[in-house]
Amino acid sequence: MRIVVLVKPVPDTASGGERLRPADWRLDRAATPAVVNANDEYALEAGLKLTEAHGGEVTLVTMAGSAAPETLRKALAMGASSGTLITDDALGGSDTVSTARVLADELRGLEFDLLLAGADTSDGGAGVVPAGVATLLGLPYVSYAAKIEPDPAAGRVRVHRISPTGYDVLEAPMPALVVATQALGEPRYPSLKGIMAARSKTIQTRTLADVAGGATDGLGGAAASNEVVAAEAPPPRAATRVIREPADEAARQVVAFLAERRII
Amino acid sequence: MATATPTYRLTEDQAALRDAVRILADEQIAPRAAEIDRTAEFPWDVKELLASHDVLALPFPEAHGGLGGDLLTVCVAIEQISRVCATSGLILAVQELASLPLLLAGTEEQQARWLPDLAAGRTLVAFALTEAEAGSDVAAARTRARRDAATGDWLIDGSKRFISQGSVADLLTVFAVTAEDDDTPRRQRLSCFIVEKDAPGFAVERIEHKMGIRGSPTAELSFRGVRVPDANRIGEVGQGFELAMRTFERSRPGIAAQAVGIAQGALEVAAGYARDRKQFGRPIAEFQMIGAMLADMDAQTEAARQLLYKACAEIEAGAPDAGRWSAMCKLVAGDTAMRVTTDAVQVLGGYGYVDEFPVERMMRDAKITQLYEGTQQIQRLVIARALTGSR
Amino acid sequence: MAPEAPGAIWVHGETTGDGSLARISTEVATLARSLGGASGREVVGIVVAADPGNAADELARYLPRVLTVAEPATADHAAAAIVGQRIAALVERERPGYLFAGAGPEGRDVAGVVSALTGWGVLVNATAVRWEDGPVVEMSVFGGKLNTTSRFTGDHGIVTVRPNVVTAAAAASGGTVEPTSVEGDLGLPLVPIVERVAAETAAAPIEEARVIVSGGRGVGGPEGFRVVQELAEALGGAVGATRAAVDAGWIPYAQQIGQTGKIVKPSLYLALGISGAIQHKVGMQTAETIVAVNRDPDAPIAEFADLVVIGDLFEVAPAILAALRERAG
Numbered sequence: 001m002r003i004v005v006l007v008k009p010v011p012d013t014a015s016g017g018e019r020l021r022p023a024d025w026r027l028d029r030a031a032t033p034a035v036v037n038a039n040d041e042y043a044l045e046a047g048l049k050l051t052e053a054h055g056g057e058v059t060l061v062t063m064a065g066s067a068a069p070e071t072l073r074k075a076l077a078m079g080a081s082s083g084t085l086i087t088d089d090a091l092g093g094s095d096t097v098s099t100a101r102v103l104a105d106e107l108r109g110l111e112f113d114l115l116l117a118g119a120d121t122s123d124g125g126a127g128v129v130p131a132g133v134a135t136l137l138g139l140p141y142v143s144y145a146a147k148i149e150p151d152p153a154a155g156r157v158r159v160h161r162i163s164p165t166g167y168d169v170l171e172a173p174m175p176a177l178v179v180a181t182q183a184l185g186e187p188r189y190p191s192l193k194g195i196m197a198a199r200s201k202t203i204q205t206r207t208l209a210d211v212a213g214g215a216t217d218g219l220g221g222a223a224a225s226n227e228v229v230a231a232e233a234p235p236p237r238a239a240t241r242v243i244r245e246p247a248d249e250a251a252r253q254v255v256a257f258l259a260e261r262r263i264i
Numbered sequence: 265m266a267t268a269t270p271t272y273r274l275t276e277d278q279a280a281l282r283d284a285v286r287i288l289a290d291e292q293i294a295p296r297a298a299e300i301d302r303t304a305e306f307p308w309d310v311k312e313l314l315a316s317h318d319v320l321a322l323p324f325p326e327a328h329g330g331l332g333g334d335l336l337t338v339c340v341a342i343e344q345i346s347r348v349c350a351t352s353g354l355i356l357a358v359q360e361l362a363s364l365p366l367l368l369a370g371t372e373e374q375q376a377r378w379l380p381d382l383a384a385g386r387t388l389v390a391f392a393l394t395e396a397e398a399g400s401d402v403a404a405a406r407t408r409a410r411r412d413a414a415t416g417d418w419l420i421d422g423s424k425r426f427i428s429q430g431s432v433a434d435l436l437t438v439f440a441v442t443a444e445d446d447d448t449p450r451r452q453r454l455s456c457f458i459v460e461k462d463a464p465g466f467a468v469e470r471i472e473h474k475m476g477i478r479g480s481p482t483a484e485l486s487f488r489g490v491r492v493p494d495a496n497r498i499g500e501v502g503q504g505f506e507l508a509m510r511t512f513e514r515s516r517p518g519i520a521a522q523a524v525g526i527a528q529g530a531l532e533v534a535a536g537y538a539r540d541r542k543q544f545g546r547p548i549a550e551f552q553m554i555g556a557m558l559a560d561m562d563a564q565t566e567a568a569r570q571l572l573y574k575a576c577a578e579i580e581a582g583a584p585d586a587g588r589w590s591a592m593c594k595l596v597a598g599d600t601a602m603r604v605t606t607d608a609v610q611v612l613g614g615y616g617y618v619d620e621f622p623v624e625r626m627m628r629d630a631k632i633t634q635l636y637e638g639t640q641q642i643q644r645l646v647i648a649r650a651l652t653g654s655r
Numbered sequence: 656m657a658p659e660a661p662g663a664i665w666v667h668g669e670t671t672g673d674g675s676l677a678r679i680s681t682e683v684a685t686l687a688r689s690l691g692g693a694s695g696r697e698v699v700g701i702v703v704a705a706d707p708g709n710a711a712d713e714l715a716r717y718l719p720r721v722l723t724v725a726e727p728a729t730a731d732h733a734a735a736a737i738v739g740q741r742i743a744a745l746v747e748r749e750r751p752g753y754l755f756a757g758a759g760p761e762g763r764d765v766a767g768v769v770s771a772l773t774g775w776g777v778l779v780n781a782t783a784v785r786w787e788d789g790p791v792v793e794m795s796v797f798g799g800k801l802n803t804t805s806r807f808t809g810d811h812g813i814v815t816v817r818p819n820v821v822t823a824a825a826a827a828s829g830g831t832v833e834p835t836s837v838e839g840d841l842g843l844p845l846v847p848i849v850e851r852v853a854a855e856t857a858a859a860p861i862e863e864a865r866v867i868v869s870g871g872r873g874v875g876g877p878e879g880f881r882v883v884q885e886l887a888e889a890l891g892g893a894v895g896a897t898r899a900a901v902d903a904g905w906i907p908y909a910q911q912i913g914q915t916g917k918i919v920k921p922s923l924y925l926a927l928g929i930s931g932a933i934q935h936k937v938g939m940q941t942a943e944t945i946v947a948v949n950r951d952p953d954a955p956i957a958e959f960a961d962l963v964v965i966g967d968l969f970e971v972a973p974a975i976l977a978a979l980r981e982r983a984g
Contacts, residue, residue: 018797025803038915073276095776100767119915120763126779128815131735131767140844141736143764146908158849161733162760162909165672166854170733172846182901182915183908189287192318195280196331218774225776225812230804234795234941240957243964250964251974254946255982257962261944263866263923264890264979 001056001152003047004110005080006103006117006130009034009064009071025228026093026221034071039118041075041187043180046148047116048079048188054152057081060203061110063091063102069203076198077190083201088208093221100132102219106211107137114150114157115139115177130179140172146183150174272570278337285344288317294348300479301351301625306432307479310352315385319345323360324367328379335514336576339521343569346525347532350629351479353522355388358429358480361515361637362391362437365456365507369499378435378458390433392424392459392485393508399426400642402439403450403505407487409440409457418442418457418497420490423469428636430483431468434461438487439504454504458496465490476628509587513579516590516637520572520597523633527565527601530608530626534558537612537621548611557611561604568593568600591638591646598633598640605630662752662810664691667742668702668714668721669761672851676702676710678863679757681823683816684717686784687755688826693786696752700830701745703738705730708832715830717823723834733846735761739768744837746773753790758815759860766813768843777813778805782820782920782941790814798914798937818863819920854907861910866892866923867942869912871935872899873928873949873968880906882972883927889979890923897935913938927968931956948972 011018011027012035021028036044047058060075060083062068072083086106094102107115115134120127134141146167147160155174160167162181172178190198208216217223241257243250258264274282293310300307314320323338324330333341338360346353363382366375381387398404407422420440430436436459443453459466465488472482499507535558538549548554575593579586605627609616616623634640648654666687669677684700691698700714700721707723715721724741742765746754754769756762758780770777782802783793792805792814861867868887870880880894887894896906898913912919913935924942929935931947931954939945940959947960948968957963964971 018800020801020803042915070276074280077277077280096767096779097770097774097776100771126777127763128767128770128777128779131739131764132771135736135739135768135771135843138843140733140846141764141768142733142846143735144760160852163672163851164860164909166852168848169850169852170846171849172733173844176846181908182898182911186902190280190284192281192284192322192331195277195284196333198280199277225809226778226805226807228803228805229791231801234799234802237945237959238961240960241962242952242957243962244966247966247970247974248978250966250971251978254962254964254971254975255978257946258923258944259982261923263944264982 001051001054002112003051003058003114004112005044005047005058005060007040007060007062007075008037009068010037020231025231029065036071036075037118039120042182042184043116043118044075044078045187046180046184061106063099072203073198074190076201077194078188079194083203085203085205086211087205090208090220093224095224095226096126096128097225098219098223100129100136102211104133104136113174117179119179119181130177134177140176142170142172143179145178145180148178278340281337282340282344285341289345289348293352297349304478306481307352311355314355319356320359320385321383324379324383328375328383330383335517335580336573339517339572339576342518342521343525346522347529350522350526351477353525354477354480357518357522358390360518362389364511364514365437365498368510369507387434388432389435389437390427390429392427392436392438394424394426396425400639402508405439405441405454407440409442409455416494418492420487422487424485427483427485428480430485431471431481439508442501451505452502455501456498456504456507457492459490459492463490475631477632512638513586513590516594517572517576519633519637520593523597523601524569524572526626526630527604530605530623531561531565533623534608534611554611557607561607564600565604568597571596585650587646588650591643595640595643601630601633663697663699665751665754666700666718667756667765668700668710669757670704670710674706674709676713679759679818681717682821683755683757684714685823686816686821690786701742703741711832715832716825719830721830721832723832724837728845731848735764736768736843737841739765740841740843741837743769743772752811754813756815758817759862762815766815770813775811775813776807779815781814781816795941799940817920861893861895862917862919864893865921866890867895867919867921868892868925869895869929870900870927871897871929874900877905886972886976889976897929926956927972929956930954
């Protein structure tokens with residue numbers, strides 16, 4: 001199977017260092033180490049498991065800043081075969097419309113059975129890019145996958161899609177775009193073998209012109225459809241009140257507190 | 265001649281590898297460390313873990329099933345494991361050390377014969393050079409290998425002392441005197457052989473009871489007419505001493521890595537303790553005398569680490585003064601580990617002296633890094649000679 | 656069909672499995688109505704469903720006008736692509752200014768499809784919207800560390816709105832429902848639903864709950880979640896969980912709160928046996944009131960909760976239940 005996974009480097013939440021640049025209110029990507037977006041790792045893991053079961057390769061496609069190759073190394077160490085990084089100064093500050101279009105332009109030239117993406121990113125949280133990419137490419141789109149079962153011979157894929165009441169079983173022809181969730185399973189730690197093998201794997205870089213040819217109008221940060229006009233820290237929470245009393249007394253105080261706050 | 269200056273940072277894969285080994289060490293080896301020390305039993309489970317995760321494959325060439333890690337990569341792994349358990353870190357360090365003669369001077373056939381199992385961690389190898397009367401004075405070894413003219417085999421007689429993992433190894437890299445007469449120059453008297461543990465005449469006489477690295481069996485080995493074919497000779501006859509010296513160039517950084525790891529582990533315990541322990545109404549970390557100690561411990565450990573990394577880069581690049589780099593990093597790291605672990609015990613006060621906390625074990629473990637693989641005094645000799653040219 | 660006044664504010668009315676209107680759409684509609692009042696623009700709802708009547712009638716309690724498109728294919732196919740195409744076609748025909756949708760899973764998918772078809776930008780996960788010559792959208796980013804204010808650079812856009820940031824309020828008088836149709840085939844491939852499976856504990860989307868009682872590692876097992884469930888019921892809320900509890904198999908992933916689960920903003924978040932590590936914190940720290948019960952006084956949650964009880968949750972939670980019942984009875 002040929003599986004492409006969309007991955008995005010995002011600031012590492014654990015570092016707590018995310019911030020916006022005061023000059024233009026764009027995400028300051030230099031401020032914190034970047035890691036592969038957590039949700040994309042589930043997509044990647046799902047892809048790797050599928051190629052282990054059905055044969056084939058997983059390749060990565062990313063649109064990111066030029067420091068991204070380092071972040072992609074981990075994904076390669078997990079077992080992806082190669083990656084394409086679309087990077088260009090003009091793409092900094094791109095909105096979701098532009099991102100979806102650039103990714104779609106790149107993917108149009110690739111052949112794959114499954115295109116996998118993570119549910120949303122921890123740095124923008126939009127979650128609208130995969131749907132946009134599927135629409136632009138005319139691909140069947142299934143989101144919130146808890147299970148992905150392709151039938152390569154029949155050219156179809158069966159997906160369990162999480163629903164408010166449980167899950168729906170959908171069947172799409174391949175190639176299809178499927179959005180992964182955590183329910184697909186824990187991403188593997190890269191093995192030492194994988195880490196060492198990643199040294200010889202390639203990440204091809206492509207500029208905006210490589211991807212979009214001459215049709216770069218309306219793409220990139222300059223064409224962003226929205227802008228941040230202000231940013232501030234939320235008002236600090238009041239100091240924590242600590243109750244160490246025995247359970248019954250503690251419970252009385254909790255209920256009084258909730259009543260005070262008009263929650264009950 | 266000058267190429268772009270590489271930045272003083274680990275490459276992506278070295279950093280990824282460091283993180284991967286750290287996770288393995290923290291999750292699966294750290295919980296065993298105290299028990300390994302207490303029971304003084306060789307941790308076969310840890311060895312299996314390192315083998316199955318391909319950690320033991322790091323020092324070996326890809327052509328023979330290894331991961332082709334450079335010296336710095338191997339040292340990063342040793343450091344991460346030693347952070348939680350010096351005995352466990354030594355498993356990788358010894359596997360590298362004792363394989364080096366084979367890697368440096370073995371024939372194609374010899375390498376193909378032994379390296380795959382070593383890389384897979386199916387077999388362990390130990391380095392049998394030291395003797396009761398030949399510690400620092402390597403050339404004074406008395407274990408003899410006599411040629412059987414009829415068959416071309418060698419017969420080895422003698423004994424070795426203080427051989428790390430000598431009782432659990434499947435293979436021994438043995439250095440024996442092959443010089444026929446006393447006129448042969450000291451440095452050409454020895455040759456190197458691979459002896460398999462079930463060779464008749466080979467025996468483990470005793471295991472030492474040690475101050476530290478107690479889970480690593482340190483053995484006295486005896487050879488009584490042990491017969492090895494000439495095909496087991498590594499390198500030329502009389503090349504043994506030179507091979508040993510070339511080996512140390514690459515293996516001393518491994519011990520330095522163990523020492524840096526021990527220091528780092530002790531530092532982390534001490535810093536964590538100082539943050540949590542409250543006296544006089546405040547965490548003791550807020551007291552300047554404690555803070556100063558921790559600061560010195562951190563700075564010294566980092567300095568030892570950076571010297572180690574630089575030494576690895578220089579040695580790997582074939583620097584002509586590799587011996588100097590190797591001796592320096594081992595010298596500084598060993599002394600640092602001793603100092604940092606001693607201070608770690610001090611920071612913990614009474615709690616540092618009892619086995620409720622690991623720092624007393626780390627201090628006992630640290631001492632060996634000033635003794636083996638060449639004592640600190642030998643390292644200083646090497647450095648001084650490189651500096652002044654005096655003999 | 657008379658063309659809409661240019662720049663109308665549209666509201667996507669989401670339907671649930673049984674054809675009724677999703678609660679979030681009542682909140683989005685209320686918000687849109689207030690923006691209509693501030694801007695003088697017309698506000699129109701749009702429902703695309705196999706049988707949109709019920710949902711449209713409900714939405715018409717909140718909006719003066721609701722358009723409906725009957726689209727049978729949505730009954731047994733993945734709906735977002737279908738709904739998105741029809742809405743985009745209507746946008747093309749009627750030329751509204753802005754589209755508002757819920758920021759839940761369905762609304763998000765529809766927003767993505769419409770954005771790609773119309774080229775309109777998207778501002779997502781709004782926690783507040785006001786009108787100043789166009790929507791001015793507040794968002795909480797970086798797991799709640801920062802509140803940003805954004806606007807569109809042009810005069811069109813899609814806004815998705817978080818659940819629970821607006822209280823739904825019906826309009827003074829009911830609106831009209833106008834069935835309409837859209838010509839043309841659906842260009843995007845249809846994905847059939849071959850089976851719908853109900854989970855044992857089907858719950859309303861947790862992002863919509865006003866009260867969430869969550870259990871973490873300290874709950875110890877699926878049986879432990881019983882007291883979490885009871886407390887949630889007593890408070891009229893939903894049950895949430897941390898990653899640890901989900902990974903241990905004690906509770907389904909749909910109820911996980913945190914970086915790789917749901918982001919919630921309830922009025923009350925009651926955390927039982929939860930340490931408050933960052934991956935969970937980013938999912939709930941903007942809750943209005945946070946109460947925690949934990950044995951460990953040094954747990955991170957003790958630093959950002961409003962109230963923390965140091966104790967065994969298996970003693971404290973039943974005691975709270977008893978105190979609540981006493982108060983009610």
